[in-house]
Amino acid sequence: MARRKPQALLLQSKKKKGPSGVSVPTIIVLVYILIIAVMVFSLFSIYRYWSRRSIVQTPDGISTSKAIERKKSNIPNYALISTSKGLITVELFKDGCPDIVEKFIDFSQKGHFKGMKFTRVIKNFVIYGSKVDRPEATEDCTLREKYSIQLDTSLKHDVFMLGTSKVKHESGGFDLFITTAPIPDLNDKINVFGRIIKGEDVMQEIKKVDTDDHYRPKTPVQINEVTLKHKS
Structure with missing residues (x-):
């Protein structure tokens, strides 16, 4: 057998191995x-x-x-509401209703409540204040006022609680409800965010004002100013 040259053997070895993939x-x-x-x-x-x-x-x-x-x-704990009948101090429920309290504070700081009139005074029921007279806001109140004595007074709404309507206002305003009697059946309509701790006598004065057949005060009663405080 003829012996292969070294170069030929090397070329043959490379061809056999090829690239590894x-x-x-x-x-x-x-x-x-x-x-x-x-x-x-x-x-x-x-x-x-x-x-x-x-x-x-x-x-x-x-x-x-x-x-x-x-x-x-x-966040302030109290709101001092100066009315044409006297001063009212409200404790704000900033832990229970933080969003509503912040909105109330924002409107107060912007002077929204200055000159706001109490447009409806329903004895032994609610006092309603708004920059815009909206009869529908108190329509249910006027209907229920006739049998308010029959209401269960052990439920949520107590006397002299401060709240606002759950219905969003088209004008972007902020109305106020102050209960003058326990009103448990208004829980679905009013967000309570505070309670009056001083000035109950003032509320009694407002409650007793003469009104027409539509519960509108014959003599205007209004909010002069709202001052926010950390201490009452």
Whole structure:
């Protein structure tokens, strides 16, 4: 047998081996591993974000949770309502009705209640105040006033509670209801956000004013100003 030359043997060896490729199953496994790694990294990033959010520091060095508590403590606890009959002090339910109280405070600071008239005074029922005379707001009140004595007085609405209508006003205003008797059946219509703690005698004076057949005071009774306080 003829002996092959070294160069011929080398060329023949390279042809047999050829380039080594990566199999399809291996590529699929690598892709899955990459996807899992990205998902794990994303979940870890989300966890770090939310865990840090609770301890994020505000510019003055107070954590977010403490800043929220401080903001809440800055909300006034009381509203002093000066009327043409005298002064009324209202305790605001800022814990039970924070959204409504904040809205009431915002309207007060903008002077919305200055000059607001009590357009309906229904004895032993409610006193209603609004910048716009809306008879429909007290329509149910006038119908129920006839049998108010029969109401169960053990339910939610007590005497001299301050509330506002649950119906959104088209004008974007804010009306006021002050109960002069326990009115449990108005819970579905009025959001109570405060109670009168001083000035019950003033409320009695307003309650006794002469009204026409539509419960409108013959002599105007109005709110002169609302002052917000942290202490009564």
